[in-house]
Amino acid sequence: MKIPIYQVDAFTSKIFEGNPAAVCPLKQWISEDIMQNIAQENNLSETAFFVKKDNNFEIRWFTPVAELDLAGHPTLASAHVILKELKINLNKVIFKTKINDILNVSYKDKIYLMDFPSRDPRVDKNIDQVAEALGSRPKKLYRHRDAVAIFDNEDEIKNIYPNMDKLKNLDYSSVIVTAKGNKIDFVSRNFAPKLGIPEDPVTGSAHCELIPYWSKTLNKKELLAHQISKRGGKLYCTHNGDRVTIGGEAITFLRGEIEI
DSSP, X not given: OEEEEEEEEESOSXXXXXXXXXXXXXXXXXXXXXXXXXXXXXXXXXXXXXXXXXXXXXXXXXXXXXXXXXXXXXXXXXXXXXXXXXXXXXXXXXXXXXXXXXXXXXXXXXXXXXXXXXXXXXXXXXXXXXXXXXXXXXXEEEESSSEEEEOSOHXXXXXXXXXXXXXXXXXSSOEEEEEEOSSSSXXXXXEEGGGTEEEESOOTTTHHHHHHHHHHHHTOSEEEEEEOSSSOEEEEEEXXXXXXXXXXXXXEEEEEEEEO
């Protein structure tokens, strides 16, 4: 069996920046074990698989150790592959997820605009355990799928050096740290050792939680965000009530074929 594979740097227009995702277009679904093994072999934060059904696409995402219910940068990368590599002529790419959510991705002025669910985080009480794992105490802690630790400023975010073993033992898929930015609306970093990702370079799905928080905090509907990992990435964000728009650029790094 031969499977096409692309590697795309998402949330950037430059190779070696943003977040790399592998994308595998399929003619029909293959077993979960094979998809998980491919993701493990790729050893990227996520590998996306999609199958075209009429004018829509079913999509699934795998980290090296687990399947996810939602993932941002591999969705953006998948839309890039569909529009720019496979050259399918669509005004909008419509993805259907395993949990039956519909994700729309449009393309305008070199920006892929993803329509995702808003995941408003709620106050969480485990601030002491999170502070110990991070080695730095946030002023507030929230959670939805992930923990969202709020700090005072961008310099604090840059200077966090967490204990990955302690993070792995917490009851969160990942721990997001965030603060108001010096020159943009907000910055973040995301640690997910439980998912096999010590630090994710740029995390689209984390912004489903970050956007509603910062929209309310800053009293702004449209926000510019920067995930300040070593690779870094810029995200164009809009809060739309129960949905959010997450925008970013993408560029293809690799085209190839898997043989199983």
